[in-house]
Amino acid sequence: MRILFIHADYIEFESKEKAIKSAEEISEKKERCDECLVAFISVEEGDDGIVPRAVEEIEEVAEKLNVERIVLYPYAHLSNRLAAPDVAVKVLKELHAALEEKYEVCRAPFGWYKSFVISCKGHPLSELSKEIRGGEKKEEESEALKAEKRTTYWYVMTPDGEMHSVDEFNYSSYPNLKKFVEYEISGTRAVKQMPPHVELMQKLELADYEPGSDSGNMRYYPKGKLIKALVEDYVERRVLDFGAMEVETPIMYDFNHPSLKSYLNRFPARQYQVLSGRDKYFLRFAACFGQFLMMHDATFSYRQMPIHIYELAKYSFRREQKGELVGLRRLRAFTMPDMHTLARDMEQAKEDFKKQYEMAIEVLRAFGLELGDYEVAIRFTRDFYKNNKDFIVSLVKLVNRPVLIQMWDERFFYFVLKFEFNFIDNMDKAAALSTVQIDVENAERYGITYYDEDGEKQYPYILHCSPSGAVERVLYAMLEKAYMDSQRGKKPMFPVWLSPVQVRIVPVKDDFVGCAIQEMYAMQKRGFRVDIDDRDLSVSRKIRDAEKEWIPYIVVMGEKEKKSGRLTVRIRGDGVKVMSREELIARLNEETAGYPRRPLPLPPMVSQRPKFRG
RNA sequence: GCCACCGUAGCUUAGCUCGGAAGAGCGGCUGACUUGUAAUCAGCAGGUCGGGGGUUCGAAUCCCCCCGGUGGCUCCA
Secondary structure, three states: OEEEEEEEEEEEEEEEEEOOOOOOOOOOOEEEEEEEEEEEEEOEOOOHHHHHHHHHHHHHHHHHHOOOEEEEEEOHHHOOOEOOHHHHHHHHHHHHHHHOOOOEEEEOOOOEEEEEEEEEOOOOOOEEEEEOOOOOHHHHHHHHHHHHHHOEEEEEEOOOOOEEEOOOOOOOOOHHHHHHHHHHHOOOOOOOOOOHHHHHHHHOOOEEEOOOOOOOOEEEOHHHHHHHHHHHHHHHHHHHHHOOEEOOOOOEEEOOOHHHHHHHHHOOOOOOEEEEOOEEEEEOOOOHHHHHHHHHHOOOEHHHOOEEEEEEEEEEEOOOOHHHOEOOOEOOEEEEEEEEEEEOOHHHHHHHHHHHHHHHHHHHHHOOOOEOOEEEEEEEEHHHHHHOHHHHHHHHHHHOOOEEEEEEOOOOOOEEEEEEEEEEOOOOOEEEEEEEEEEOOHHHHHOOOEEOOOOOEEOOEEEEEEOOOOHHHHHHHHHHHHHHHHHOOOOOOOOHHHOOOOEEEEEOOHHHHHHHHHHHHHHHHOOOOEEEOOOOOOHHHHHHHHHHOOOOEEEEEOHHHHHHOOEEEEEOOOOEEEEOHHHHHHHHHHHHOOOOOOOOOOOOEHHHOOOOOO
């Protein structure tokens, strides 16, 4: 709380018009107070508990000045981290009530544009400012956290349904699971190295830091943008095939909306805030808000369920702690495919949960991430486990490998069951990709209801699903995996359908650029991304550059090819083969079948491209 | 957010310990070469040494503050 004190001969103020929707109702527009202490007050975040101290401070000043009247004047402009309006009004009212015991108190209305005239006495003590700090909130949080930790139990479940103690499980065949368990439970690591994906995202000209923005807001170069767009296209199609309806919702929401507020209050801090005039909004951190508000207004019955709605939440914003931001692993602005499912009962919720679990496995496979490239975590409450033991075991059977289990005695979050697929990177850090949760709380919070067989309103269960996790994080996982491959002597690359350039044609000398263009057009027409390195450089140099770009097929074009009409193709990681154009196209078709396509994101002539980095 | 380390040309970096004229490779430009599967040769241009302050005759180098990045902690709805 910040207070500016003025010892005044008099103050007059008049309320002109409401500045915010939630302005107080008032009886008198014009007021005057003589011989008083005026306190201009900004109520700040976290000020709920500090009224007694504020009262002390104000009384101390009032006593010194020997005044009988105090004017409390809400004044937002002393602070840039204001409390929500309703909190501010509450605090001001409490101040008023407490001071009224000894003083005559007048309070200017909250939320109005007011004109005022003040006559400051001008003696040395007539102008003072104070800042009063609270700061108890954090401790409350950590208490809650400690409680959570006390009642959390960790296990490893094997496909036979056995629960093993995390300490006694034999990890020898599952080193990554061991790393994951360590990451989750103890969290001690001691590696000193740049995360490999950071260097790769820059070298390959995919993504980069943007010094002109806030930390964790990246720029994406054409090749990175292409991969991102393809990943998004693919996930979207999977989700639409799954039966979801695609929607679009705003990226910012009113702090004072009752449903949003109680949701936010459960998880304090961590949002970007946006001012629209004097009204405060927060940027979404997932698509939940918009979709829940939409479904609050929708009418539907048990006959239509399960209902799926989907949005690519671009962007979602979380104001993560600075020390937590790393390359593409953890960002402040990210792209979140977000599907919500409204299920009429737990049976339906479980059934859909399992289907989504299976979908997530397939989605990650499309990005070259197989079972074994990531670790599975399943988390639930003790009650849920008691009633659904077989269901949990069936999930573990499906992946046919040991899975980390976290069980809570009580429900701390909005869900009773959740799974994640966690990628373990070269620094032994875990990052969640796919996830699905069964939410038992938010239907009620948002007033989302369906009509049951008897025409009665019921709250549905809500599944939150991101089949891939954040798109940027998919990129991160692919890059980290490629680095692991290169460490094992394998040539790193993206799946062919995601390679920004799928075929590079290297003319031996200028004379063959014409033939190269013909070849390029022929393959382009069939839907592939082909370019030509027309630079005046040696063949080996151009091969080297193409290899550094991880291009899967390099076609050298010279006299031989012109005469024979066959192509000499250098296949990444598989030597040089001579084949016809149709054979190459057949191979490309096979490797990209069923995946979305996009055109080359760069000028087709390598000589015509800017260098985005070095 | 806290602690530690790092920041020199578009990129990778030498110089910093112990203060004394900022050096290279790649990339770019110009020219020569017309090339057959991971770097053709030569010349030229390119630097507020992350920013600000201090110490000093003199600071890339020593000290302080700030910004950015990374590691660890905390956190991760």
